[in-house]
Amino acid sequence: MGFCLLFFTSFAQQRFVGQLENAKAGYLLVERPFEGQYLPNRPEKVLIGQDGQFEIDLNGVSAGFLLLRIEGQKVRAFVQPGDEPDGLTADLKDFPNSLRFTGPLAEENAFLQSLQRYDLTGGNQLSGIYNSFFNQTESPKETWTKVTDYLESEQKLLKKAAKNGFSKAFEQAVANDITMYYNSIFGSVAYMQWKAALQRNPYQFDAGWSNYWKKMTTKECLDNRAAAVSEWYLVFLAQYIREYQLDFMKDSEFADADIERGEQFLEYDRLIWKYLQPEVQEYASAGIYAAAALLEKHEPILLELKDKFKADFPESKFNPVLAELLGNNAPQNGQTTVEPVVEFADGIHILGQDEEINSLKDLLSRFRGKVVYMDVWATWCTPCMFEFGHHGPLDKFAKGKDIVLLYVSVDNEERLARWQKVIQDKHLTGHHVLASLPLRDELINQFGDGANLALPTYLIFDKKGKLAVRDAKQPSHNTLLFNQLSEFLK
Numbered sequence: 001m002g003f004c005l006l007f008f009t010s011f012a013q014q015r016f017v018g019q020l021e022n023a024k025a026g027y028l029l030v031e032r033p034f035e036g037q038y039l040p041n042r043p044e045k046v047l048i049g050q051d052g053q054f055e056i057d058l059n060g061v062s063a064g065f066l067l068l069r070i071e072g073q074k075v076r077a078f079v080q081p082g083d084e085p086d087g088l089t090a091d092l093k094d095f096p097n098s099l100r101f102t103g104p105l106a107e108e109n110a111f112l113q114s115l116q117r118y119d120l121t122g123g124n125q126l127s128g129i130y131n132s133f134f135n136q137t138e139s140p141k142e143t144w145t146k147v148t149d150y151l152e153s154e155q156k157l158l159k160k161a162a163k164n165g166f167s168k169a170f171e172q173a174v175a176n177d178i179t180m181y182y183n184s185i186f187g188s189v190a191y192m193q194w195k196a197a198l199q200r201n202p203y204q205f206d207a208g209w210s211n212y213w214k215k216m217t218t219k220e221c222l223d224n225r226a227a228a229v230s231e232w233y234l235v236f237l238a239q240y241i242r243e244y245q246l247d248f249m250k251d252s253e254f255a256d257a258d259i260e261r262g263e264q265f266l267e268y269d270r271l272i273w274k275y276l277q278p279e280v281q282e283y284a285s286a287g288i289y290a291a292a293a294l295l296e297k298h299e300p301i302l303l304e305l306k307d308k309f310k311a312d313f314p315e316s317k318f319n320p321v322l323a324e325l326l327g328n329n330a331p332q333n334g335q336t337t338v339e340p341v342v343e344f345a346d347g348i349h350i351l352g353q354d355e356e357i358n359s360l361k362d363l364l365s366r367f368r369g370k371v372v373y374m375d376v377w378a379t380w381c382t383p384c385m386f387e388f389g390h391h392g393p394l395d396k397f398a399k400g401k402d403i404v405l406l407y408v409s410v411d412n413e414e415r416l417a418r419w420q421k422v423i424q425d426k427h428l429t430g431h432h433v434l435a436s437l438p439l440r441d442e443l444i445n446q447f448g449d450g451a452n453l454a455l456p457t458y459l460i461f462d463k464k465g466k467l468a469v470r471d472a473k474q475p476s477h478n479t480l481l482f483n484q485l486s487e488f489l490k
């Protein structure tokens with residue numbers, strides 16, 4: 001399953017341009033390939049003009065995947081140095097059906113959209129890969145066959161389409177992407193099967209799962225550094241270190257890691273050095289630390305490991321990125337950061353402080369006679385943070401009406417301080433609850449697939465507490481949202 005990817009670097013004038021109809025936000029979020037590789041980083045804002053046009057400067061960018069988020073829509077486009085710009089056109093009112101690509105890589109990027117890819121999540125029990133492959137009654141061989149059939153089918157589709165003259169760099173990048181995507185899916189399913197087995201009495205876990213899981217984590221795949229072009233390679237490496245070696249194989253040194261100090265990262269660092277090759281060690285460490293930094297918690301040991309990374313890889317191109325994400329000075333050994341207790345502004349109401357709320361019925365019963373707009377979110381969810389920037393008009397619309405703005409966070413309790421800080425910093429007036437495990441499970445089962453839940457999720461409940469709109473409009477689509485809410489005020 002290993003593939004080689006050729007990286008091309010050029011200083012040709014390159015741009016990615018677009019024309020968007022009915023754009024509301026005024027900007028889109030962009031993540032450029034980092035020297036042809038995927039590296040978690042803060043997305044950049046690119047302005048959309050009043051005429052709907054935008055332009056992304058790609059000078060010096062190597063061949064790789066460009067990630068775009070446009071009003072809740074995610075697009076991956078392959079870019080490659082060249083004089084003629086690539087781009088896209090779309091109507092935000094009917095985005096999937098209207099999306100078209102332009103430029104030299106138009107056919108390649110159109111093919112790329114035909115490969116269905118679920119988004120990544122992370123940060124709590126909802127983490128893992130959102131997929132439809134988990135079936136608790138299915139045998140490991142059945143799942144293995146299903147996953148590998150999908151993998152082989154997509155590889156065949158790629159080879160057939162590539163006969164039309166696809167860019168060689170594109171073909172190799174997508175081949176790696178397909179392999180790592182399905183490897184990660186099988187790893188995710190095997191891990192969920194094992195976690196489910198832990199809940200059974202007596203404990204029962206089919207040895208076939210571990211055999212197939214081991215078969216998927218071959219040296220050829222783990223050491224396939226060229227696959228770093230795809231975000232799924234980093235998912236695959238992180239799964240191998242955390243879920244397979246640390247959790248399942250019990251290769252740990254800390255009996256009870258202090259999560260607040262970040263002792264789990266010491267385990268990750270040790271396992272990276274133990275099981276991965278030097279070039280992969282550098283990428284895996286940088287990627288895992290960068291992904292953690294984007295959660296904005298910055299545990300003390302993580303900051304120390306950032307300095308250790310610089311000592312281990314003094315010439316690494318990842319050092320400036322980690323320095324920007326994690327800061328330039330790590331705290332002294334043993335020093336911890338104490339987050340202040342948040343004093344909430346007027347209009348912010350925290351629920352569940354006196355008694356735990358364990359079901360939607362318990363939660364919604366407090367608001368009978370009101371229309372409830374529920375925003376299910378998490379502190380690590382970038383689209384959630386984007387939408388919070390648009391809640392001002394919603395606050396004004398709801399004021400004086402029988403409307404309750406209810407924010408339900410699915411963060412773990414260990415992120416309590418971060419949850420409080422986001423609420424205060426974003427001035428999220430309304431009612432807030434940090435979901436208990438039973439409430440979180442109910443949300444996943446009712447509005448997700450039983451294992452994962454796409455975030456953010458927006459719901460409208462009528463005055464009787466019944467679900468009225470399953471996929472309500474987001475705050476950035478305020479006019480459409482206001483129309484939806486008004487229907488239930490009558």
